[in-house]
Amino acid sequence: xxxxxxxxxxxxxxxxxxxxEYRAELVFWVLSGTFPLILMGLWVEAAQGDQFDLxxxxxxxxxxxxxxxRQFTVVWVIxxxxxxxxxxxxxxxxxxxVDPAWRHFFSHVSERFARLPFAFLLVGLFLLLxxxxxxxxxxxNLLLGLLAIxxxxxxxxxxxxxxxxAAFWTERAxxxxxxxxxxxxxxxxxxxxxxxxxxxxxxxxxxxPFPYLIYFPASLLINRPENVVRGFAAMxxxxxxxxxxxxxxxxxxxxxxxxxxx
Amino acid sequence: MxxxxxxxxxxxxxxxxxELEYRLNFLVTALISxxxxxxxxxxxxxFYRTGYEFEGWSWEAALLVLGLFTVLQGFSAxxxxxxxxxxxxxxxxxxxxFVLIKPISSQFWLSTRIISPWGLPDVVFGLVMIGYGxxxxxxxxxxxxxxxxxxxxxxITLYSLWFMLGATSIWFVxxxxxxxxxxxxxxxxxxxxxxxxxxxxxxxxxxxPVAFLTTVPAQTMLGQGGRGWLLASALLAVVxxxxxxxxxxxxxxFYTSASS
Numbered sequence: 001x002x003x004x005x006x007x008x009x010x011x012x013x014x015x016x017x018x019x020x021e022y023r024a025e026l027v028f029w030v031l032s033g034t035f036p037l038i039l040m041g042l043w044v045e046a047a048q049g050d051q052f053d054l055x056x057x058x059x060x061x062x063x064x065x066x067x068x069x070r071q072f073t074v075v076w077v078i079x080x081x082x083x084x085x086x087x088x089x090x091x092x093x094x095x096x097x098v099d100p101a102w103r104h105f106f107s108h109v110s111e112r113f114a115r116l117p118f119a120f121l122l123v124g125l126f127l128l129l130x131x132x133x134x135x136x137x138x139x140x141n142l143l144l145g146l147l148a149i150x151x152x153x154x155x156x157x158x159x160x161x162x163x164x165x166a167a168f169w170t171e172r173a174x175x176x177x178x179x180x181x182x183x184x185x186x187x188x189x190x191x192x193x194x195x196x197x198x199x200x201x202x203x204x205x206x207x208x209p210f211p212y213l214i215y216f217p218a219s220l221l222i223n224r225p226e227n228v229v230r231g232f233a234a235m236x237x238x239x240x241x242x243x244x245x246x247x248x249x250x251x252x253x254x255x256x257x258x259x260x261x262x
Numbered sequence: 263m264x265x266x267x268x269x270x271x272x273x274x275x276x277x278x279x280x281e282l283e284y285r286l287n288f289l290v291t292a293l294i295s296x297x298x299x300x301x302x303x304x305x306x307x308x309f310y311r312t313g314y315e316f317e318g319w320s321w322e323a324a325l326l327v328l329g330l331f332t333v334l335q336g337f338s339a340x341x342x343x344x345x346x347x348x349x350x351x352x353x354x355x356x357x358x359x360f361v362l363i364k365p366i367s368s369q370f371w372l373s374t375r376i377i378s379p380w381g382l383p384d385v386v387f388g389l390v391m392i393g394y395g396x397x398x399x400x401x402x403x404x405x406x407x408x409x410x411x412x413x414x415x416x417x418i419t420l421y422s423l424w425f426m427l428g429a430t431s432i433w434f435v436x437x438x439x440x441x442x443x444x445x446x447x448x449x450x451x452x453x454x455x456x457x458x459x460x461x462x463x464x465x466x467x468x469x470x471p472v473a474f475l476t477t478v479p480a481q482t483m484l485g486q487g488g489r490g491w492l493l494a495s496a497l498l499a500v501v502x503x504x505x506x507x508x509x510x511x512x513x514x515x516f517y518t519s520a521s522s
Contacts, residue, residue, distance in 0.1 A: 032446045186305060191305045
């Protein structure tokens with residue numbers, strides 16, 4: 001146990017140092033996540049006429065929360081893993097006594113801390129544009145929201161890492177992620193809060209993992225929690241499912257792996 | 263001029279021959295763009311489902327904008343992304359040297375070397391959407407024909423912006439993330455500019471000229487744009503194209519090659 005902590009601490013600090021080295025690059029990565037902010041403009045304009053269930057203030061808050069959640073749950077492990085497998089660079093990592101998944105995991109986690117200040121800066125900028133929307137989450141909602149964000153990140157990481165394992169069999173594993181990402185974009189609540197979806201669509205979407213990645217943590221952050229227990233249960237169930245699939249694929253994949261170029 | 267034409271034909275026939283080795287890829291990209299299309303339609307539908315309309319834009323007119331956006335997306339997947347992302351590699355590995363010593367314009371070489379057929383599904387789906395929206399609105403061939411002009415101007419604007427960003431790799435080398443920022447902002451072109459609040463409109467007209475890429479061509483198609491917008495669009499395209507060329511020459515002065 002103590003050893004695990006030590007490994008985690010060392011990896012975190014090493015990858016944090018890596019990330020801070022490219023600070024300018026980080027700013028651009030933060031800026032490239034502006035999609036929710038664009039949609040915020042559209043929805044705020046649309047809600048002026050009271051034709052939707054949510055007020056402009058709610059929508060500004062919602063999309064700022066979405067932007068933050070998105071910043072904390074960005075995952076890119078599949079692109080790195082695919083390259084490692086195709087170029088055979090996975091081989092040396094297999095010799096180390098730590099599963100290579102942790103290396104990716106901690107590099108993602110430490111990047112969160114590095115991009116934190118920039119993300120808050122951008123939120124501050126938008127609060128200047130819409131000063132009436134400034135809000136503070138209630139303490140219990142904030143804590144639950146943070147927990148939900150962490151779980152959402154873990155679930156998204158697990159899903160993407162599971163797809164990444166397809167790289168053992170095909171050279172275009174990222175196509176899987178591209179398709180999955182489309183579903184994620186349109187069903188997670190990034191284009192609109194689920195409250196604005198048609199009822200039938202919402203009922204179906206709630207059975208998929210997507211709304212729990214964005215909509216659920218975001219609505220906690222803006223003090224409009226819905227079905228908290230169900231949300232956490234769904235996240236844990238989906239994580240367990242993908243964990244099992246992931247470990248099974250990992251074992252099968254290693255039998256298949258021949259270490260190209262090594 | 264004739265020489266450039268010949269070179270272009272050679273570039274593209276070899277590029278297509280190389281890409282056709284991965285035929286299964288075509289199915290995959292077609293599926294992905296079909297999924298993207300369904301998603302964008304769903305996103306637009308969420309706005310129109312309660313009877314709300316973007317100011318002055320009916321559902322069919324908004325479809326035209328979305329269709330134009332999809333066409334431009336396909337165009338950038340075919341020509342812009344594969345070529346301009348290559349500039350980064352060339353600078354990083356120093357192979358830009360070989361381009362510079364060739365007896366044709368280096369900007370031409372870098373911008374046209376590759377064509378990737380994988381953007382084709384997007385172009386086709388975009389055209390289908392425009393055809394559907396247009397037929398519901400009773401548009402004729404003349405209307406579509408007129409819109410080609412601003413659409414081409416929009417494509418030139420897009421190319422110039424992208425090429426200038428690519429040129430900055432001479433100084434900054436790794437710029438994947440900068441193109442991602444541009445891509446993220448261009449997403450705003452999915453919707454007519456009238457749908458945004460005033461501050462956004464100003465930003466997307468004067469800072470990042472998204473309005474000229476999709477909204478102006480759609481307005482021309484609908485016959486409601488007015489000459490002013492067309493003129494502005496032409497001016498913007500020409501100026502940006504010239505600036506891009508100047509900027510590239512300026513950037514080259516700072517190129518010192520790698521590992522030599």
